[in-house]
Amino acid sequence: MKSPIPDYLAEVLDNCGADSGERADHIPQLAAADPDLLGVAVATVSGSLYTAGDTDVEVSIQSVSKPFVYALALCDLGTDAVDAKIDVEPSGDAFNEISLDPRTGRPSNPMINAGAIAANGLVTGNDPGHRFERVLDFVSRLAGRQLVVDEEVYESEMSQVYRNRALANLLRSHDIVSGDPEDALRGYIRQCSILVNCKDLAMMAATLASGGVHPISGERVVGAQVNRRVLSVMTTCGMYDAAGDWMTNVGIPAKSGVSGVLIGALPGQVGVASFSPRLDPHGNSVRGVRIFERLSEDMGMHMMEPPQPGRSVLRSRHRQGDQEVIELEGTVQFSQAEAVVRGLDEQPTDQGTVVFDLSRVYSINDVALKIFREVHQRLLDDGLQVEVRDPDHVYDSAI
Structure with a gap:
């Protein structure tokens, strides 16, 4: 018997509404993306994967890389050391806001650009190249396959990096970033330029949903305590200045990226990923948000709507x-x-x-x-x- 779940996901795509919004025009390579691409993937913590739409199309991961690089920094240095450099408070600010504590210089959280640049700089390595090799290896293990960088996207972003360079320099002035701030900046842009598809992202989200253990390989990629912290920060900060609306309407830990990708991880159940390039004013995918709202409503995914206790169904x-x-x-x-x-x-x-x-x-x-x-x-x-x-x-x- 063929599973009906892919048919259900296709029906969700068909009914997620007419697309509005605009592509990310601050990055030339993303501004040229096909605005009609649309896909969704659902990965269970037991390793099943269900897809509909354009789930094989590769796109740069952008800000969806932030929770995973933050996790790697936590694994490398521990909670106290990372907390001394990056706070975990929701900022209510846009993703590229200059949002540093006036006293300590700490970024508000690792999900905004300032915090993500700081997190990249905290990953250990012998030199900037080695540090990025570790980032790429870590993200690849989460996806379950070897990932690569889109060099054209990287160069496109570096040509328009003025605001992020200012953030990196501010972080260096407060000793949040050590060494040459350009190294942390370039590392951050490279992590955003890693190529993924919806299937990769769903499996990465499912790894978080399963407590840091990859659903297929069985490898513990993220420590249990680190995994809990990452999900917590995604819950409160992952959707930037739309985090409150997201948690009210969808209710799962999530992270978006300006390439149109969006992930959500429902602990103990599923990882979900969507892709649609047109963005709302917050920088979140318009149709991606609609897809998640529909899935949350249909599947009972809201964190504040837990199932009744019981044994295996x-x-x-x-x-x-x-x-x-x-x-x-x-x-x-x-x-x-x-x-x-x-x-x-x-x-x-x-x-x-x-x-x-x-x-x-x-x-x-x-x-x-x-x-x-x-x-x-x-x-x-x-x-x-x-x-x-x-x-x-x-x-x-x-x-």
């Missing part, structure tokens, strides 16, 4: 005569429904009747219900019979 899968019984329990949301669907996809049933026993299920949210209805229909299309045992009427079996 799949209580058992067993045979009774010519029936295959799939017994569920607890609260069923997207990640739980996806696990059941994946099991049917990987181990198809050859029984005459498939029984979904929901006797112990408390509730099913909208997207899980939609997935199960689609599974119901596809099993019928495969020539099987489907029965739903639903004494508490949590599921309407009418197709």
Whole structure:
């Protein structure tokens, strides 16, 4: 049976609304991007990846690199040393605001440009080249493949780097950055020029969602305490001066980039990435924000809407005569429904009747219900019979 989740994601793209906004015109290479590109990818903490749209198109990672380089600096130096150089307070400022503490010179947080330049300068290395090699290796391990730098984007950004150069010099004047501030500046621009696609970004976000462990390789890329801190800062600062609206309407840790990329990491469940180049006045992708709002609403992803406590949703899968019984329990949301669907996809049933026993299920949210209805229909299309045992009427079996 083919999973219905990619079809659902395609429907989300079809209904995310007409695109408005403008491409990032302060970077010549980004100003030339195709404004109609659109893609979304969802990676589960168990390693499944679902996509729709232009998810193979490579684009520079831009500010989505910030939480990951911040994580590397924390891994290298520890929390106290990094905190002495970069604060973790929401600034409410635009991404390129000159926002330094008047007393200490610290940037407000690592998600704005000043904080990100400082974070790059804190990564350890024998020289600037070695430091960037470590950044590229770290981000590549998160993505699950070797990434490269788009040199044209790098040169394009360096030709318009006046404001960021001013930030780097200010940071050096307060000893937040040591050595030549140009080294930290160039390292920061290079990290923003790393090429990624939606699939890479979804897997990177899923690594954060799984506590720092890569969902496929099983490698612990980010320490648990560092991972928690990064997600916390993404929650409060990742969407710049739109962070309050984002947390109210979407409610997951996130980070955006001016190339039109956007990631979100829902702890314990999924990593999500979208790509659409046209931006709103905050520098966030217009259609990307709409996609995340829709997914959050459908999937119950908002952090302030946790599921009821319960054990694994799949209580058992067993045979009774010519029936295959799939017994569920607890609260069923997207990640739980996806696990059941994946099991049917990987181990198809050859029984005459498939029984979904929901006797112990408390509730099913909208997207899980939609997935199960689609599974119901596809099993019928495969020539099987489907029965739903639903004494508490949590599921309407009418197709």
